[in-house]
Amino acid sequence: MSDSKPAQETKPETWRERLYEIIFEADTHAGKLFDVVLLIAILLSVLVIMLESVESFDDLYDFQFHIAEWFFTILFTIEYVARIICARRPLRYVFSFYGVVDLLSILPTYLIFMESDEMQRLGVIRALRLLRVFRIFKLGHMLTGASELRHAIWTSRSKIIVFLTTVLIAVVIEGAALHLVEGSVEREPGVENGFDSIPQSMYWAIVTMTTVGYGDVTPVTPLGKCLAAMIMFFGYSLIIVPTGIVTAELAHSGSKMDPSLISTQVCPECMREGHDSNATFCKFCGSRLN
Template structure:
C-alpha cells in the first residue's frame, strides 16, 4: 500500500522537479545552464534586431526580402516558445505577464503576428516593423548574469543616493539658463539695422534666447543662433566656460556616491512568488515578500 502511494505520487513530484529545473534555467543564471541560456538568448535578440534593421534598407529588402521574412518568423517563433515556457514555469503566471520583462517579451513577438493579419495596411505595417526593434529592451536581461548584477545594483543605488545633489545641480542650471537667456535677449534682441528695421537674429524672445543658452552651456554649439555684439560675445564666452566647468559636476557626484556604495554579493535568483531579483547570496527568504527562495 505504501509502495502504491509512492508510485502514485511520483509523477507529481517529477512534474514539480521538471518545472523547477526549467525555472532555474529560464529565470536565473546561477548555474552553467542558466548562463548558457541567457547568453544564447542575448545572441538571438541582437540577431533579430539586425534583421529588423536590414529590412529597413530598401535595397537589401528588395534583394533578400524572402530571406529576411523567414529569419524574422524564425526568431518570432523562438521567442514565442520562450514566452510560453516562462508562463508555464512561473508559479504566478499573471505576475510575470504583467511585469516589466513580461510586457517586453510580449512586445517582442506581437508585432510580427499583427503584421501577418490581412486587415493591416501598409502604413500600419511600417509602424509595426519599427516597434519590433523594441525587443532590444530584452537585452537588459544581461544584467541577470551574476558577475554584472552587483555592479548594476551599486550603480542604481549610487544614482538614487545622489538624487538630492543632482536636483540642486539641475536647479542651478535652470536658473543660469534663465538669467543668461534674459540677458542675451536684452543685449541682442530688438536691434535695428541701417534702415531702422528690427533685426531677427534668434534672440527675439526670452525662450529663444534660453534655447541658445542651453545649446551653449552643453557645448553642443549648433551655430544657428549666435551673438553679434561685443557684449553678447563676451557673455557667450562666459557661458561656454561655465558649460565646460559644469560638465564634470554630475559625473563627479555620481562617481563619489558609487565609490561609497556598499557592494553586496548578489545572485540572480528570482523569487517565484513576486518575481523580484537582486537577493544576497546567503539569503534564504525573499526580502520583498518573505517567500522562501
C-alpha cells in the same frame, strides 16, 4: 514487527515548475542552454532590424527580412506566453522590468498592421533583453558595480535635483536675455534669427551650456556674444558637478560584495534577482526561494 515508517517520497515536479526552472533560472544546464539560445536569437533579430534599415540591403532582401522578423517575433511571443504560464504570479512578471521589455520587443511587428512599416524599427528595443547576460553568465562583479552605482545615484538624488534646478534656472535666464538682445536683430537674407522666442533661445542656451555647439543658432551682437561666453564658462564649470556628486557617494558607501556570492535565482513571487547564493528567502519580499 518494526514500527519504522517508510521514507517519504519526494513529490515529483509539475511541468510548470520544470518549465519555470528552465526559463527563469540559469543554474541548471537546461536553463543556461535556454538563455544562451535566447541571447543568440535576440542578437540575430536586432541584426536583422539594423540591416533592414539599410536601403541597399532592404531592396535586395526585403522578403527574407520580413520572414526573419516574423520568425523571431513568433518565437519571442511563444517565449513570452510561456513565461506568463509558468510564473507563480503572472502579473508580477508582466509588470516587472523584464516583463515590460519582453512585451515591447514583440509589439512593433504586430503594430505594422495599424501603422507603417517604420514601426518595425522599434524592435531594436530587444537589445535591452541582452541585460540578462549578466545573470546568465554570472558576471557578478558587473552586477555588484551596477547595484553600487544605482544606489549612489539614488542616495545623491537630492543633490542632483538641486544641480538640475540650478541649470534650468540658468537656461531660462540666459534664454530670456538672448531673446531680449538678439530677438530684434536683423539677419542676412535667408538666415533665420533663431532667437525669436524664449523657448528657442533656451534651446540655444542648452546646446551651448552642454558644449555641443551645433552652430545652427548664433548671436551676432557684441552683448550677445558676451552673454554666450558667460554661459560657455558656466557650462564648463558645471560639467564635473554630477560626476563629482556620484563619485563622492560611491567613495562614501564603499560597499563591496563578493561576486561569487551572487545567485542567478529569480524570486517566484516578486520576480527580482540579486540574491545571495546561500539565501533561502527573498531579501526583497521575504518569500521562499525555490
